[in-house]
Amino acid sequence: MKRTAAFLLMLAATCTLLSGCYDGKEIDDQTYVIAIGLDKGETNKLRMTLQYAIPLAMGSSGVSGGGGGGGGEGESKSIGSMTLECPSVYSGLNMVNNSVGKQVNLSHAKVMVFSEDLAKDGRMVMLTRAITRGKEFRPNMVVAVSRGSAEDYLKSIKPRQEADPSKYYELKFSGYKYTGFIDQTQLHDFFIKEESTGAQAVAALVGVNTKNSTKEFSVGESSAPQKNRPVPFEGDYLAGNLPKVGDIKGEAMGLAVFNGPKMVGELDGEESTHYLMVTGKYGHAYVTFPDPIKKDFYIVVNLKQSRRPTYKIKLVDGKPNIKVEIKLEADYMSIQSGINYESEYNDIFERSAEKYLEEGIKRLLNRTSAEFHSDIFGFGNQYKSRFLTWDQWKNFQWLDRYKNSTFEVAVDVKVRRTGLTIRNAPIQGSEGEVQSP
Amino acid sequence: MITVDMLVAFIILVWVFVYTVSYGVWTWKKKNRLGAVMIFLLALSALALPLYTMLFRY
C-alpha cells in the first residue's frame, strides 16, 4: 500500500512537471473570425480581410455596458474587421495576432470569400487545398467567389437584424433552399469536386451592390437582353447587379463555374436555379413564367422539386449524350392576367412552363459543355458505374469528352395547389365586366 | 542538459529498476532461474531503453 501510494505520488509529481495545460485556452482569450476574405495583394501575394465578432457589443446576457443595439447609422458594432497583406493565410494570422489582443481562432469561421481574380488564375483552388490541412477550418464552411474585391464585400456586410453576425452568414448561405439563386458550396464539396474525375466545382457568387439611388438602375446590367426578354426576371441578375438600394449592400446570387483549378464563368440566378434542379438540390422558390395566353403578363408559382432527377447517359460516336428528366411541382402564387388557369387552362400553363424550363435548362447545359467545358453537374459520376475498374474509368477521360456532349431535357411540371384562390372572378366596373387590359 | 523532470524521471527509473531486480532475486530464491534471468533482463531494458530515448533521441 505504502509503495503504491509513493509511486502514485511520484507519478503525480512528473505529471505536474509535465503538465501546464498546454492547450487550454479560455474562450475570452480568443477572438473568433466569422468570415475570411482573400484578394490579390498589391505588395504581397495575398490581401486578407478578417471579420471577427465582438461579443461584448452584442448586448447579450446580463452584462451591462458595451451598449450594443444603439450603434451609428449603418454601423454594426458587433463585428470588427482587419485587412492586411501577407504571403499566406497562416502567416497572415500570425501578423493579425500582433495587433489583435486576443488570439485569432478560425474554428467558427462561416464563410471564406475569394476575389474573382484569385479564382480566375487558379490560386483560389491552391489556397483551399492548402487550408484543408488545418484543423481549424471547418469542412462545412462556405466557399464563395466575390465579383470585385472580397474586402469590399466583407466590409459591406453590416448585419443589423442579427445580434450575432455569424448567424447572418449561416442563414444567408442556407437561403438557397427557398431562393434557388445560389448553392451552399461547402469547403468539403468544393475540395472533393476539385479532385474528382467525374465532376467539376462551383462556388457561390457574391458581390457588392454599389447603387445609392434608384436612378442608377438599368436593364443593361441584367442578363435579360441575352435571353431576349423585354423585362428582366428575378433570376436574371448576378450578385451586385440587383436593382436594389438599402442598408445591406452585400448580395449573394449566382454561381462561379470552375474548370479544373480556374474559374471559367458565371451563372446568373436563373441558371443557378436550373443547376440546382439538374443536380436535385433544388428546394422551393417563387419562379416567374410568361403567361402563355396573354403576352406581357406573368404567372408566379412556387416551384418545388418532387423527385430526384434521373439521368440517362450513353455514348454516341464517342460523344456523351445525356438525357435529364426533372419532375417539379408548382403552386400558383399569382396570376396577373386573371385567366382561370386554375380550372380551365391548367394544361396550357403546365405545357408552356415545361417548355420554358426545358429551354432554359438546355441553354445552361449547352453553355457548360460548349462554353465552360466543365461538368459541374457530375454527370461523369453517374456514368462511372459503367466501368469495372478505376483504371478503365480514368483512361476514359470523361472531363475531356464532356465538351462534346449533347443534351436532352424533359421537364415535368404538375400544378398541385392554387393558393387561397380557386378561380378568378372578373372585375366589375361601370362598363360591366372589365377584361384585363 | 539535465532538467528537473529528467531528474525525477531518472529517480523513477532507478526505483523501478531496483524494485524489479528485487522481484528477480525473489524469483531466483524460488528456484526459477530462467524466470529470474528474464526479469533481470527486463529490469535492465526498462532502465536502458528510456535512458537511451531520453538522452540520445530527444
Add this chain to the structure above:
Amino acid sequence: MQESKIVFGKWETAALLINALNVQVFLNFPRTMAERGGTAGWILAAYISVLAFLLFLLISRLYSRFEGKDLLDLGEYIGGSAGRIIVGIIILIHITFIISIILREFAEDMKVISLPASPISFVILFFLSGMIAGAYAGIEAIVRFHAFIVPIILAGYLIIIGGVAPYYNISNIMPILGNGAYAIFGSGFFRISSFSGLIALFLLFPFIKTGKNFKSAGSLAIGISSGVLITSALTFLLVFPYPSAIEGFLPIFQLARLINYGRFFQRVESIFVMIWAIAALLYLSMGFFLIVYVFSKTFRLEYYRPLIIPMAIIVFAISLWPKNLMSAIAMETVYFRSAAWAVTFGMTLLLLLVAGAMKKRNHRKEGDRK
C-alpha cells in the same frame, strides 16, 4: 497463476475481441482499404472478413482437441519448455511492438485532434496510466469493462456513420471493382492481418474454458467486427470519393467533422474523441495485460503485477522510437498490418497442426502398447 479460476462468458469475450478488431477503424483502416482497393475498398474489407471467418472456423475445428489450452500450452505440448519459451517470445515481441506503435499512433492522433501544443509524451502518459491501471486490475476487470463499454462505442460509431448520411453519394463507390480484381482478391489477401487481434482469443482460451464458448464468441466477434469494418470502409468511400479519400488522415474523424444538422448540431467531432479515446484505452490495456501475462506465463513467474511498471516503461520507450507520425503509420501499416497474419494465423495453424499430428501419433502409440 491464480487468475485461471476466472471464467468469463460469451458476450464478455466477444466484446473484448470486437474492440480488439475494431480499434483500427479509428486509426486508418478505411484509408488503407481505399488505398488498396480504390473505390472497391469495402469489397476488400468484406473479402478479408470472409477469409478471416473461414480461417477461424478451421482453427476452432483444430482447436477442439485442445480445449482450454492457449498457444503457450500448445508450444509446451510440442516442444516442452523450449517450445513454450519460443512461442512466448514470438508472441511477446509481436504484441509489444503492436501495442507500442498503436499507443504512439493514438497519442499522435489525439494530439492532432485536440491537443496540438502538448508534448507527445504528455499525451502518451494519459494512455499509459490507463494501461497500467487496467493491467493492475487484471483481466477480469478489463473484460467486464469491455462488456459495459463496447455497446456504447458501437452506438457512437453508428451515430457517426448515420450522421454523415446526407453526404452519401452512391456514385463514389463506382467503378465497382476499383483497383481491379487482383488488387482485391490477390494481393489483398495479406490484409487479413487486420484480424490479427484474434490472437487475444487464442491466448485467453484458458479463461474461456469451453470450446463451445470459444467458437461462438469468436464467430460473434468476427461477425460484428466485419460488419463494422465493412461499413467503415463503405461509409468512408461513400462520402469521400476515391482520390480524395486516400489523402485524408484519420478517416472516421474526417467523417465526424462533417456531421451537421442545422445550426445547432454541428462540430461535434470532439464528442467522438471520447469514444475513440476510450476504445483505445480498452484496447491498449487489454494488449498490455497480455504482454505481462504472456511474459509471466512463459517464464513461469508467480506474480505478474511487479512486471507492470517496468513493462510499461519499455512500451513507453518503444512508442517514442518512430521519429514522426508518418513513420509510425508506416510501421503499423507496412510491418504489422501486412505481416501480423503470420503470427496470428500462420503460427497458430502451424502449432495446431503439429500438435494435432503428435497427439494422433501418441494416441496410436498408446494403442499399440495396449
Add this chain to the structure above:
Amino acid sequence: MLANFRKTLARLFTFEEPKTKERFILKETEEEMAEGGQKEQDKKVEPRKKKNEGLQLNKKSGENEENKGPKPDISKALSENMERIKDIYSIPTNGDAVLREFDLVVKNKVIPAFMVFFDGMTDRKVINDDILQPLMLLSNLDIKSDEKSIADYIRSHILPHNQLKEFKAIEQVVQGVNFGGCGIFIDGVDSAFVADVKGWEHRAVERPNTEQTIRGPQEGFTELLRANTALIRKILNDEDLIAESLTIGRRSRTPCSMMYIKDITNDSLVKEVRRRLKSIKVDYLFDSGELEQLIEDSSFLPVPQIMVTERPDKAASMLAEGKVVVVMHGSPFALCMPVTNNELLHSPEDSYVRFPYANLLRFVRIMGVFLSLLLPGLYVAITNYHQEMIPTSLLFAIEASRERVPFPSVVEILIMEISFELIREAGIRIPGPIGPTLGIIGALILGQAAVAANIVSPILIIIVAVTGIGSFAIPNFALALGFRVLRYAYILLGAIAGFLGITTGLFLQGIWFVSEKSFGVPYMAPFASKTAGGIADQFARPPFWKQEKRADYMNVKDARKQPHISRGWKSQEGEDQKEEDDDAGK
C-alpha cells in the same frame, strides 16, 4: 529508529510477496449449478438446511450465548452479590443506577432480595406493578404447589412479567440491566432474574426524513431495534424471514439484527455477513454508519457498497430480492447488502408508480448522475479545449459574459463549486428558524452579487446550479456524496487535457468500479459482467407483472418472484393452472 527507517526504505523499494487473500465470491446455489432453473416447490422441500435458532422475533441477545456463556458466578449470598453490583455500578456515585432492597415471602419464609435498574431507562410503572408488587405482596398468597427451588417458584408463580430471564453469570445480568432491564437478586439463589422493563424515551414512528416519496408507505425506521424489525416483519409477514440477533461492540454491546429470508437468500451470503459482523471488535457503536464502514468491502471506493435506507418498505423489498438487512439498535438506518451501483439509483417509488413513468424517472436519474459527475468537468474541457463544439451564438454569449471575469474558468468553477458546498453544508448545520435565510443569502449573494461583481460569469451559475440539482436527483444520499467527491477530479482532468483527460478519468473510474465487489457481487453487476435480464429488469423497469425474476447476480435460491402468468384474470383459469404446473415441473 534507523533500523526502522531502513525497513521502510526496503519495503518501499523491494518486492514482497503479496499476502494472498481469498476474496469472497458469491457462489451460485447448488440448484443453480446443477441446473439453471429454479423449482417452485423448493419451499415445501425446504428443511434440508441446518436449523435456525433465530425464529422468534422476541429473543434477547443473551439467550444465544446462554449455554456457552461464562461460568455461573452469582453467589448464593445476597450480600456478596450486592457488593459486586455496587462495585460494578459504583452505586453511590452513579446517580441513575437504582438499587432497591426488599424482602419477599416465599412459603412463609422471609427472603431478602434486591433489584437493580437504571432510572430513566426503565418503565417505572411496570417495575412497580409487575415486579415489586407481586414480589412484595403476592408472595404472601398461599400457592398450592411444591416447587423444588425458590427460583423456579418465583418464576412460575410470583412474577407475572412476560419477559423474564434467568442468568447464572453476573456479566449477563449486567448486560441486561445496561439495556434497560431490571435485575433481581434473591438471597439463597445462585442465579438472577432479568426482567425486560425497557421504558426509555424514544421517537415514535415518523415519516422518513431523508427518503421521501409521493406514493408508497410513509413510515420510517426509528431508533428502536425491535420497532424496526417489527416494521419490516409487518410488511413481509413471512415465517421464513429470519432476524438473527447479534451484539456488536465490546463495551456497548449494541444489539443488532441480521435479517434475511431463509429460502431466498444465498446461504454463503448470509454466512459471509455473519462472519463479518461477528469479527468486529470495537468498543462502542453509535450509528449504523459506523457499522457500514466496518463491514464494507473497500473503504477507498468513493461510492457506498451497502445501501442505507430509512424506509421499512425499501428494506423489505431488498429482503425479498434476496439481500441481507442489518438493523442496529439506536440507528434509524438499516443496512442492506450487497448492493450494485445500479440499484443505488433505484428509488422505492419506481415500483409504486406505473411503469412508463417509472422509466422516465429512471432516465432522469441517470441524467442526474451524469450531470452531477461530469458537467463541470465537461464545461471546463469544452471551454478550454473544444471551443468549436459550442454553437456559435452560445460561444459569443459565453465570451461576452466571461469577458470581465478575472479568473480562468477552472478557478471560477472551483470557487462556485466550493461555495455551493459551503451553502449546502451550512444549510444542514444551521439552526432551524434561520434556515430559510441561508437560501436567500446563497441565492442573492452568490447568484446576483457575484455576477454583478464580475467574479463569476452568469453561465457558470447555471452550470453549478444544474450540477447541484443533478446531484439531488440521485436517490441515494451516500452515492451523491461519492459523485460530489469525484466531480473535482473531473474538473482537474478536464482542465489538464480536455476530453482526453475526462475520458482517461472515466476509464480509470470504470476499471476501478468494475473490479470492486460488494459482498461478492460485482459492483457494476447487470452491465459489467453481464447477467441475464440486466437491461430489461435492472436498468429499465418492465411493468410490474413482468418482473418475474430476481436479479441473476444475487444467486438466490428461488429465482422466480412470480409465475409467468401473475395476473390470473388475463388468462383462462385452466391455462393459468397449466402454466403453474409447467413452472413447477421445470
